[in-house]
Amino acid sequence: MPGKEGDFGKTFLGASKKRKGYAMNLSVNIKKRFPGFRLDVRFESNASRIGILGASGCGKSVTLKSIAGIETPEEGWIVINGKTMYHSARKICVKPQKRSIGYLFQSYALFPTMTVAENIAAGLRGPRQENRERVQEMLRAFQLEGMEERLPGELSGGQQQRVALARIMAYEPEVILLDEPFSALDQFLKDRLQQELQEMLKSYRGTVVLVSHDRDEIYRFTEELLIMDQGRAVAFGKTKEIFADPGKKEAARLTGCKNISRIHRKDAHRMDAFDWGIEIQCRREIPEGAAYVGFRAHELIPVWGERKENCIPVRLAGSADLPFEKNFYILPESGQGGENLCWFVQKEKWGLLNEKGMPDYLQFPEEHLLFLR
Amino acid sequence: METMTEILKSLDWSPLWISLKTGVVATILSFFLGLFAARRVVKASPGKKAVMDGILTLPMVLPPTVAGFFLLLLFSRRRPLGIFLYETFDLKVVQSWLGCVIAATVIAFPLMYRNARAAFEQIDVNLVYAGRTLGMSEIEIFWRVVVPSARPGIASGTILTFARALGEYGATSMLAGNIPGRTGTISQKIAMVIQDGDYLTAGIWVAVVIVIALVILILMNLISGKRMKTVKRW
Numbered sequence: 223m224p225g226k227e228g229d230f231g232k233t234f235l236g237a238s239k240k241r242k243g244y245a246m247n248l249s250v251n252i253k254k255r256f257p258g259f260r261l262d263v264r265f266e267s268n269a270s271r272i273g274i275l276g277a278s279g280c281g282k283s284v285t286l287k288s289i290a291g292i293e294t295p296e297e298g299w300i301v302i303n304g305k306t307m308y309h310s311a312r313k314i315c316v317k318p319q320k321r322s323i324g325y326l327f328q329s330y331a332l333f334p335t336m337t338v339a340e341n342i343a344a345g346l347r348g349p350r351q352e353n354r355e356r357v358q359e360m361l362r363a364f365q366l367e368g369m370e371e372r373l374p375g376e377l378s379g380g381q382q383q384r385v386a387l388a389r390i391m392a393y394e395p396e397v398i399l400l401d402e403p404f405s406a407l408d409q410f411l412k413d414r415l416q417q418e419l420q421e422m423l424k425s426y427r428g429t430v431v432l433v434s435h436d437r438d439e440i441y442r443f444t445e446e447l448l449i450m451d452q453g454r455a456v457a458f459g460k461t462k463e464i465f466a467d468p469g470k471k472e473a474a475r476l477t478g479c480k481n482i483s484r485i486h487r488k489d490a491h492r493m494d495a496f497d498w499g500i501e502i503q504c505r506r507e508i509p510e511g512a513a514y515v516g517f518r519a520h521e522l523i524p525v526w527g528e529r530k531e532n533c534i535p536v537r538l539a540g541s542a543d544l545p546f547e548k549n550f551y552i553l554p555e556s557g558q559g560g561e562n563l564c565w566f567v568q569k570e571k572w573g574l575l576n577e578k579g580m581p582d583y584l585q586f587p588e589e590h591l592l593f594l595r
Numbered sequence: 596m597e598t599m600t601e602i603l604k605s606l607d608w609s610p611l612w613i614s615l616k617t618g619v620v621a622t623i624l625s626f627f628l629g630l631f632a633a634r635r636v637v638k639a640s641p642g643k644k645a646v647m648d649g650i651l652t653l654p655m656v657l658p659p660t661v662a663g664f665f666l667l668l669l670f671s672r673r674r675p676l677g678i679f680l681y682e683t684f685d686l687k688v689v690q691s692w693l694g695c696v697i698a699a700t701v702i703a704f705p706l707m708y709r710n711a712r713a714a715f716e717q718i719d720v721n722l723v724y725a726g727r728t729l730g731m732s733e734i735e736i737f738w739r740v741v742v743p744s745a746r747p748g749i750a751s752g753t754i755l756t757f758a759r760a761l762g763e764y765g766a767t768s769m770l771a772g773n774i775p776g777r778t779g780t781i782s783q784k785i786a787m788v789i790q791d792g793d794y795l796t797a798g799i800w801v802a803v804v805i806v807i808a809l810v811i812l813i814l815m816n817l818i819s820g821k822r823m824k825t826v827k828r829w
Contacts, residue, residue: 292724318727331725335743344739345729393730 247429248272248302248397252288252295261285261295261453273444273461274433275476281453282433286399289431290325291318303396303429324390324398328406330382332374338385339370345393360388364422379407383415387422398423400432404439416442437478441465449473471514471594479592480519480564487512498563499556502532504588516592519549519564524574524581533583534563548572552584602795609776610784611803613695614761617780621699621760622707626753628700629707634737636708637715648712655705659765662701666770670694694771695778699760707756714748715741754815758808 251264261281276282287293289300291307294315300308302323307316324345332341342360346353361367364384374382383403390398403419404412416439423430432443440447440461447461451472457464468474471482483497490507494500495515502515525533534555539562542549552563565584567575575581636647654662670677670688680686688694722744726736742749764782771778773787781800788796 287724290724290728292727318724319730319732321728323728325725325728327721327725329719329721331719331721333722333725333740333744335746336739344726344731347730389729 246301246304248289248431250285250289250298250300252285252298252300252308254284254288254293254295254297256284256453259453263448263450263453263455264298265448265455265458267446269444269446270427270429271443271445272429272431273440273447274431274450275435275437275440275447276450277435277476280450282435282450283401285450286325286401286431286433289397290323290399291316291321292325322396324393324395326386326390326398326400326403328402330374330386332382332385332389334374337371337373338366338377341374341385342389342392345389347393356392360392363391364388379411380415380418383419384422387419391422391426395428397429397431398426400430402434403432405434405436435476437465437476449476451476468516468592469595471516474514474516474592474594478518479516480566481517481561482514482594483561485512485515497554497561498534499554500532500534502586502591504532504591506588509593511595512593514594516594517586517590518592519566520568521587521590522563522565523585523587525583525585526578526581529583530585532586532588534586535583536581538580548575603799606796606799607775610779610781610800613692613777613779614781617692617695617699617763617767618757618761620696621703621763622753622757624696624700625704625707625756625760629704629711629752629756630742630749632704632708633711633715634741636712651708652705654701655709659698659702659763659767660769663698663766663769666694666698666701666766670697670770689770690772690774690778692771692778695767695780698766698770699763702763702766703756703760706759707752710748710752710755711745714745714752717748718744750815754811757811761807762804 246266247268247270249266252261254261259279259281261284263281263285274282274285284293288295288308289302295308295310297310298308299306299310302321305316306312306314307321308314333344336344339357339361342357343353346356348356357370361370364387366381366384366388369377369381374385377385400419404416407415420443430443432440434440444461446459447457447464448455449457449464449468449470449472456470457468457473464473465477468477468479474482481498483495485502485508486494486496487508487510488494488501491505492501492503493508493512493515495502529535534552536550537553539551539553541551546569548567550565550567552565554561554563563584632647632651636644636651639647667689668674670680672678672681672687672689677688680688686693688697718741722740723736726740727733731739762782763780764786767778767780768783768786773779773783779787781804785797785800785804788794788800
């Protein structure tokens with residue numbers, strides 16, 4: 223096991239190695255104990271759009287709050303743009319007021335008794351006249367003109383988000399932290415607000431950290447990604463690369479990989495995927511440390527007639543019809559206790575199924591196999 | 596009827612003014628002390644919170660005479676604090692109007708503190724966090740964000756505090772005594788005239804107290820009712 227940890231450490235820091243010599247935008251190494259759970263997370267990044275993905279309760283929110291200074295870790299350090307915000311050994315803990323950070327709360331946390339204009343001015347410290355001009359500027363930039371005298375309770379969700387962001391942008395923080403900004407919204411509004419936020423953040427030159435449990439949101443917003451599970455970082459690197467090759471079982475799950483089986487590696491090119499009850503052969507080498515294989519539900523290929531290489535016979539356990547997708551759940555070929563295999567078919571491919579009926583086999587194309595630890 | 600108007604004409608109205616003055620001053624003192632105490636308790640760690648809350652609520656659950664006993668011990672002019680106040684500031688607490696105010700404040704304060712604390716605990720803690728990341732000082736966050744957001748709870752705390760301070764009897768009679776024209780509050784007046792068997796005068800003062808209480812309650816309900824239009828009727 224220690225060998226594995228070492229390997230992992232290398233890939234872990236890989237993303238930042240290229241720009242050695244520059245101060246990191248963000249360097250975090252924090253530990254904190256909670257009842258029944260330990261936070262121990264470490265990452266460094268020079269990207270300007272960073273994502274933290276994890277299930278609820280994995281510690282991602284605490285990590286974000288620690289960066290903002292709302293929560294205090296027990297050990298470690300936090301450095302933003304070369305400035306040490308927290309360092310347990312050197313007894314440094316900069317107050318949140320002095321960290322130059324903008325925090326967008328899920329509920330927006332607009333001050334309910336202040337008007338829109340007062341809310342936007344809340345973070346401004348300069349002379350009164352200057353503040354007034356800045357507020358006007360923000361109202362224009364965020365299309366909130368005519369609403370300056372309204373209270374947050376009188377605004378729609380989208381307007382509230384704009385006010386919250388205007389309030390942050392008004393004082394030009396070095397880092398903006400987004401704490402699950404969309405998770406309480408319905409699908410329609412969510413997509414619109416995501417789009418809007420993306421637009422509004424385009425002109426922002428500082429670092430943005432987005433915390434979410436929604437992989438689509440993360441994929442859409444971020445260049446670099448940290449995946450957390452039970453208080454620990456399980457993957458870190460370029461977002462696209464992690465989605466293509468998650469490396470670890472937990473990371474694969476969180477990036478939306480539905481099918482994961484334990485494996486027994488027979489030799490460099492053959493393995494038993496015993497949760498699915500089949501043997502898989504591949505031309506590319508199976509890494510020695512691999513303990514699981516993952517396969518995305520959309521990538522299975524239907525086969526009619528003869529059984530081919532790396533196939534599983536279709537024995538249906540259940541199915542579900544969704545508006546734009548059909549989900550099929552396939553029983554494992556043999557063995558007990560295995561999970562049903564998920565096969566998702568998008569609408570444009572239904573024609574083939576209607577024409578030829580259910581396939582006899584599903585094939586695992588080799589290029590989509592994910593070897594996991 | 597003749598006798599009634601005669602009695603009203605010859606009535607010494609000083610208990611009304613003493614009670615109102617005491618009530619107003621004690622409410623103002625309790626207001627700030629209660630907000631301050633509530634803020635400290637909300638920020639404290641769970642263990643400290645339990646101890647602090649216990650001590651701060653004690654005057655509400657103890658018989659007022661027990662509070663009066665401690666106040667007497669503290670402010671008596673034979674004791675250090677009493678001597679200090681008298682010699683340095685020429686302040687007399689025992690058998691004085693100041694005693695009325697202190698007794699009423701101590702007894703009514705827990706109502707302010709508890710209501711303020713409940714109101715503070717109900718507001719979204721993210722508002723405080725947001726204030727911090729926005730660079731607002733803790734004091735600014737308290738007065739500009741927390742207190743305004745907790746307004747309904749603070750308002751009802753203030754009414755209850757005033758009502759309690761207005762009617763305080765036990766601790767007041769022990770600390771301030773019942774000196775007509777100086778420390779003789781309405782409650783003490785009622786007790787005194789009843790001992791003399793003068794039920795008519797007692798009745799007049801009872802009516803006065805009920806009217807004051809009702810007017811205050813209705814006024815405050817109307818004020819807070821306007822702000823809470825959004826609250827649904829059952």
